[in-house]
Amino acid sequence: MVFSEKILTWYAENKRVLPWRRTKNPYNIWLSEVMLQQTRVAQGLPYYEKFIKEFPTVKDMAAASEEKVLKLWQGLGYYSRARNMHATAKIVVNEFDGKFPSTYKELIKLRGIGDYTASAIASICFDEPEPVVDGNVYRVLSRYFGIDLPINSSEGVKYFKNLAWEVMHTNIRDYNQGIMEFGAIQCAPKKPYCLHCPLSEGCVALAKNKVHELPVKLKKTKVKQKYFNYLVVIDSNKNTILEQRTGKGIWQNLYQFPLIETDTQVGLDVIKVKVAKVFSSLKGFEISEFNEKPIIHKLSHQHLHTKFWIVQSNDMLSNGISNDTLEQYPVPVLIADFIRSFKF
DNA sequence: AATTCGGGGCA
DNA sequence: TGCCCAGAATT
Known part of the structure; x- marks a missing residue:
């Protein structure tokens, strides 16, 4: 089995039950993806439930005040996500008749939707072959293929997106979610379960004993x-x-x-x-x-x-x-x- | 290319 | 205490 097939097999056996995995509705997927930007599933989950209950459709969100949206978002952090999300809800309702665009190219034009989120929505909702590259994917790819380019350098960003294109599976919906889930659960940042990992055979970082050195990340600025x-x-x-x-x-x-x-x-x-x-x-x-x-x-x-x-x-x-x-x-x-x- | 956006969980 | 999290926008 090649890399992507192993990911799919692992995902089929290990995926968590999550509310946004029960649907392909772009509104639900979009909401979950925006909430989970730089945010753990466990932290975002209760907010997702709250928002879906309060705003069942994009039309409901667009009709609400920004203050209402921010109040529901309170505690989740990175509040520009909430403001941009609300602005996008209004655009979708007023300019797209309440229907989200169905392509990466159109999605990425919307506020708060960048490369990752556009890829996620396009692939999960519309089966567009576009690989996602988030923090999990950087980790999995850098370790498995032994790449030590800094993931937050412009060269690294390009390299990993390109690599993601090369190794992705045509079952893009499950593959994209699978590689992220694999990074979150199995190929974890600090305590990866390399001992019983279905990808240990072929993992360059494991062979070279460099699992804990990857991915490489440039220094962050001081507080x-x-x-x-x-x-x-x-x-x-x-x-x-x-x-x-x-x-x-x-x-x-x-x-x-x-x-x-x-x-x-x-x-x-x-x-x-x-x-x-x-x-x-x-x-x-x-x-x-x-x-x-x-x-x-x-x-x-x-x-x-x-x-x-x-x-x-x-x-x-x-x-x-x-x-x-x-x-x-x-x-x-x-x-x-x-x-x-x-x-x- | 670098900085700035939150808050929480974990070793 | 430092690092990371289903990143995006601004400078």
């Missing part, structure tokens, strides 16, 4: 340290303030408490002065520290050293938000955790 001070204002009605994050950067269009970002960790004295400026309309206020030690919220590229400051005032906010409407807003996990732990 930035940032210092966040969130002002949790509480007025005479026990209302508070949320603001929407606009512009570029993390958590775009999500909500948060008024934020003061500083270059270093600052204390109560500094915050007092800043609050007096930011909330000059407040007649009087008292500030207390919620957490003495900063909460370090770790993201891929930044560590957010965060302090929450409780700003109590006897005034009544005109734009105040009551604590029971607070949970309607899409917020970052950092804010959601605070709201859960704090009694308004």
